[in-house]
Amino acid sequence: MAARLRRRLALVALVRVFKPGTPGVGRRLAAVPRLIAATLRGQYDGAARLATMAVAAIYLVSPFDFIGVAIFLIVGVLGDAALVTWLAGALMDETERFLEWERGSGRRPVA
Template sequence: MAGTLRRRLAWTALLRVFKPGTPGLGRRLAAIPRMIGATVRGEYDGGSRLAMMAVAGLYIVSPIDAVPEAVFLLFGLLDDAAVAAWFAGAVLDETERFLTWERQRAVTIPGETVPGTGRRRQGYRRSA
């Protein structure tokens, strides 16, 4: 799967969310629980990226991060902004990658419902 689904830089994913033809923000956010579940089950290879996003989220909300803000006001805020921008881009990029993985997987398993839609793939019929 590594060769077919490549990751982009988290920074560029922030810009891609507004590009026509890419999944909307609602679809991406709705895919997060499915992505976590597929990763925990070992079906999807997003484990290390999800771990990095969790660490970034904890860094942003942690009280330990208040020390740089108190001592170096501007630098303390800039590092939070950089981590928050990376975090947002990583979430957008990984959810887009996950949605692509779901589509590819649904095509290779005939008759399986398209994840997140509750509908069956077109062109496949349910066997009786």
């Protein structure tokens, strides 16, 4: 990738979703399959970030997470809430970066 795209904090990215002039949630979610495909083909540099998000999502539905919530009820639930917030923000940030990359590289999204 010629120009380095800027990454933001996940929480800032989550708030930016509602800022006028940025891609909406629907457009971002529609870009996820293209983002994954471009990453797997090695065209886009999001592999590490996607892997981190996948590990976080798997952890949220794993039995290990349920054990932590059962033992440390309030702290476990707060930890899960923080992880879900980070995951949503990271996804919104990465999809915004990807859409920016698509525009900059001249690639046209598949309808």
